[in-house]
Amino acid sequence: MTMDPTSLKKRLLQGSRLVHPDFHGADPAARALAEVHSARLNRAYETLADDARRADALVLLLGGPSETVAREMPREFLVEVLEWNEALEEARTSKAWSPAVAQLQNELRTRRADELAAVHTLLSNPLDSSPTQLAQARARLNAVRYLDRALNDIETLRLACGT
Amino acid sequence: MGYIELNVLNQPVVPKQTGALGIDLGTTHSLAAIWKDGRPQVLRVEGESALVPSVVHFPREGAPIVGRAAREQAVVAPKDTLFSIKRFMGRGLKDVQQELALLPYAASETERGLIQLEVHGKKYTPEQLSALVLKKVHETASRALGETAPTSVVITVPAYFDDTQRQATRDAARLAGLEVLRIVNEPTAASLAYGLDQRDKGNVVVYDLGGGTFDVTALTIEEGVFRVLSTAGDTHLGGDDFDAALMDLAKREIAAQHGVEVLADAGFQQALRLACERCKIELSSAPRAEIHLMLPERRIAWRRELDRAEFETLTKSLVDRTLAACAQALSDAKLTTSAIDEVVLVGGSSRIPAVRARVEQYFGRKPHTELNPDEVVALGAAVQAHILVGGKRDVLLLDVTPLSLGIETMGGAVSKIIQRNSTVPCSATEGFTTYADNQTAIDFHIVQGERELATDCRSLGRFKLRGIPPMPAGMARVGVRFHIDADGVLTVSAKEETSGATASIDVQPMHGLTDAEVEGMLASSFEHAKDDFEARRAADLVIEIGTMVQAVEKNMNAARAGLDKESLLDLEDALAKAKQATQGRDAKALQKARDEFERTSLPLAALLMNNVAQKALMGRSLGEV
Numbered sequence: 159m160t161m162d163p164t165s166l167k168k169r170l171l172q173g174s175r176l177v178h179p180d181f182h183g184a185d186p187a188a189r190a191l192a193e194v195h196s197a198r199l200n201r202a203y204e205t206l207a208d209d210a211r212r213a214d215a216l217v218l219l220l221g222g223p224s225e226t227v228a229r230e231m232p233r234e235f236l237v238e239v240l241e242w243n244e245a246l247e248e249a250r251t252s253k254a255w256s257p258a259v260a261q262l263q264n265e266l267r268t269r270r271a272d273e274l275a276a277v278h279t280l281l282s283n284p285l286d287s288s289p290t291q292l293a294q295a296r297a298r299l300n301a302v303r304y305l306d307r308a309l310n311d312i313e314t315l316r317l318a319c320g321t
Numbered sequence: 322m323g324y325i326e327l328n329v330l331n332q333p334v335v336p337k338q339t340g341a342l343g344i345d346l347g348t349t350h351s352l353a354a355i356w357k358d359g360r361p362q363v364l365r366v367e368g369e370s371a372l373v374p375s376v377v378h379f380p381r382e383g384a385p386i387v388g389r390a391a392r393e394q395a396v397v398a399p400k401d402t403l404f405s406i407k408r409f410m411g412r413g414l415k416d417v418q419q420e421l422a423l424l425p426y427a428a429s430e431t432e433r434g435l436i437q438l439e440v441h442g443k444k445y446t447p448e449q450l451s452a453l454v455l456k457k458v459h460e461t462a463s464r465a466l467g468e469t470a471p472t473s474v475v476i477t478v479p480a481y482f483d484d485t486q487r488q489a490t491r492d493a494a495r496l497a498g499l500e501v502l503r504i505v506n507e508p509t510a511a512s513l514a515y516g517l518d519q520r521d522k523g524n525v526v527v528y529d530l531g532g533g534t535f536d537v538t539a540l541t542i543e544e545g546v547f548r549v550l551s552t553a554g555d556t557h558l559g560g561d562d563f564d565a566a567l568m569d570l571a572k573r574e575i576a577a578q579h580g581v582e583v584l585a586d587a588g589f590q591q592a593l594r595l596a597c598e599r600c601k602i603e604l605s606s607a608p609r610a611e612i613h614l615m616l617p618e619r620r621i622a623w624r625r626e627l628d629r630a631e632f633e634t635l636t637k638s639l640v641d642r643t644l645a646a647c648a649q650a651l652s653d654a655k656l657t658t659s660a661i662d663e664v665v666l667v668g669g670s671s672r673i674p675a676v677r678a679r680v681e682q683y684f685g686r687k688p689h690t691e692l693n694p695d696e697v698v699a700l701g702a703a704v705q706a707h708i709l710v711g712g713k714r715d716v717l718l719l720d721v722t723p724l725s726l727g728i729e730t731m732g733g734a735v736s737k738i739i740q741r742n743s744t745v746p747c748s749a750t751e752g753f754t755t756y757a758d759n760q761t762a763i764d765f766h767i768v769q770g771e772r773e774l775a776t777d778c779r780s781l782g783r784f785k786l787r788g789i790p791p792m793p794a795g796m797a798r799v800g801v802r803f804h805i806d807a808d809g810v811l812t813v814s815a816k817e818e819t820s821g822a823t824a825s826i827d828v829q830p831m832h833g834l835t836d837a838e839v840e841g842m843l844a845s846s847f848e849h850a851k852d853d854f855e856a857r858r859a860a861d862l863v864i865e866i867g868t869m870v871q872a873v874e875k876n877m878n879a880a881r882a883g884l885d886k887e888s889l890l891d892l893e894d895a896l897a898k899a900k901q902a903t904q905g906r907d908a909k910a911l912q913k914a915r916d917e918f919e920r921t922s923l924p925l926a927a928l929l930m931n932n933v934a935q936k937a938l939m940g941r942s943l944g945e946v
Contacts, residue, residue, distance in 0.1 A: 174719060175717060179806070180717060193806055200747050204743065317648050
């Protein structure tokens with residue numbers, strides 16, 4: 159679960175220098191191969207660089223449930239979701255940036271970090287993760303997905319308001 | 322003794338060109354650059370501007386005129402002179418209503434939604450018109466180089482161009498007989514030109530306000546890798562819109578004086594457009610300027626002075642829109658203004674003082690303006706061209722796709738398959754299944770854009786997947802692979818997984834030219850290409866022989882004094898023959914005359930060289946040399 163972003167970036171740059179189509183343009187077959195490998199490298203980087211996507215990939219790799227199969231979120235989370243949805247709806251209809259929205263944004267960001275930290279703990283010994291732990295990790299990742307969508311909505315609102 | 326004369330007599334041996342051109346195909350003007358002597362250089366013909374106006378004029382008879390001469394026809398023959406062609410690339414009629422309202426063209430649409438502009442009853446696609454501009458740029462590059470310029474090219478497009486606009490650009494190049502090595506995004510190209518010597522880590526924002534489009538790109542430079550993090554922009558926002566703001570003001574005031582009838586006149590519109598553009602440009606160097614419109618045949622002599630403050634008020638909302646796009650790009654890159662190390666201004670319209678001031682205020686740092694904003698994109702394209710022909714391996718560009726790619730779902734919503742700002746090349750595979758028993762085909766509608774509904778996004782094409790083996794509903798497993806290549810161009814392939822059958826895909830592009838159409842257009846242009854080529858070669862030879870004749874005539878005294886009798890007679894004879902030859906227009910005969918003349922003038926060249934050397938050494942002891 160832990161990943162050093164600097165060394166990950168370094169790996170991307172090194173890999174790109176090896177497989178990018180720019181350096182394999184002369185031969186059509188080599189170029190086609192470079193396209194495939196470059197696309198794989200870029201996808202791998204994008205998955206690993208994002209903490210939530212990295213955790214999602216790890217759960218799947220360990221044989222845990224996918225988000226389409228296990229859709230539930232942690233129980234205690236659901237009560238909060240109802241409150242947040244109300245606040246979000248209010249912000250969306252008012253179409254104005256307010257201190258309340260800024261506060262909501264902070265709250266959601268903190269919660270996202272907490273949920274990911276919990277996932278981190280659950281998967282601290284990845285190879286020994288039990289099915290229960292994997293299911294719990296999935297539930298928390300579903301919560302992260304919700305939070306990301308909500309945060310995205312808030313960001314869209316912020317940009318629309320020009321703040 | 323002039324150096325040039327010697328040079329003419331001793332034709333320098335120019336090494337064979339194996340490079341590639343970088344071409345900036347712009348809304349208002351285009352230009353080419355090439356990597357030479359270890360750096361990118363703009364190709365310009367001595368004594369001319371490097372910028373070729375992206376304007377095509379169709380005279381009533383004869384070949385189309387492109388560039389500066391075409392632009393001069395704008396006021397005289399507005400309906401036969403096509404501007405801003407780039408705004409129509411890859412577009413349908415309904416996409417360009419805003420543009421057509423400002424331009425005096427007759428436009429129509431083919432049954433596949435391709436826009437066509439009409440002149441003298443003939444219809445031209447934007448691809449054909451852009452091909453004429455590209456040919457002119459290539460020809461100018463050849464003249465600047467003194468030999469045929471490479472036909473392998475890198476062409477730049479606004480980062481915010483969608484797939485159909487990129488395809489249209491490729492098609493235009495094919496029609497011009499050019500091989501496209503890569504389509505590169507303009508701001509990214511600019512960053513290459515700027516950051517070439519800069520190997521340090523850093524986050525850079527490129528703000529590119531061109532003639533017709535606005536782009537902003539955030540990228541990070543690290544160990545020679547230029548990695549684009551995000552791009553945002555507006556393909557309907559550029560210098561033309563600043564002109565239009567002035568035009569609106571002028572039209573209101575002129576209508577009050579002269580009535581509204583004059584406003585509809587095409588000649589008036591073009592004249593006003595040029596007058597407003599001039600005023601805008603003047604305001605970039607002077608605190609006040611005037612819009613000055615003289616149309617004696619319409620009894621209009623109109624002047625209107627305005628200062629920068631008034632111009633800024635008129636155009637404030639335009640600058641606001643560019644800054645909103647900057648905020649979007651930063652947000653997508655997960656950066657704040659304080660994390661930006663450099664801001665680079667590109668595009669002619671970035672010269673507007675108010676634009677510079679507000680960009681500086683927004684980012685809290687002085688933007689870079691060292692390079693000519695009209696040339697920096699072409700320079701960057703030349704760098705990328707040099708990389709692609711294998712000339713440079715220490716620099717690498719990682720660009721992104723500007724718009725999300727998705728599939729229309731049941732009910733008209735969009736299911737996103739590739740997110741915007743994904744690094745290219747990128748692929749994604751999506752699984753599909755059948756909804757009816759024994760269904761053997763599935764229809765797809767591919768769209769590009771950020772909106773929720775498919776109708777609000779750009780339609781890239783409808784795909785029909787055939788050849789699925791008959792089986793119960795929901796049993797088929799069809800994997801459809803979407804791949805965006807390093808040019809940002811999409812390809813789709815599909816496979817039915819339970820049977821292992823590769824399903825075939827029919828692509829019906831909504832826009833753009835089909836391969837058959839491109840072939841057809843190419844074939845018709847080839848019919849004339851050979852004649853065109855011979856004529857151009859003959860014209861070049863006449864000029865070349867003319868220069869040689871001049872040089873020899875200037876030095877006849879020296880020849881009489883220094884050459885042996887036989888050589889002198891030969892030379893006089895060849896001179897007469899060369900003069901005679903320039904009366905003809907047959908390329909083969911001209912080539913022969915040129916070669917013969919060169920051979921016979923060699924003794925004179927040797928003599929002149931000798932004279933120069935003696936003169937240089939005169940009065941010096943050997944030890945001094």
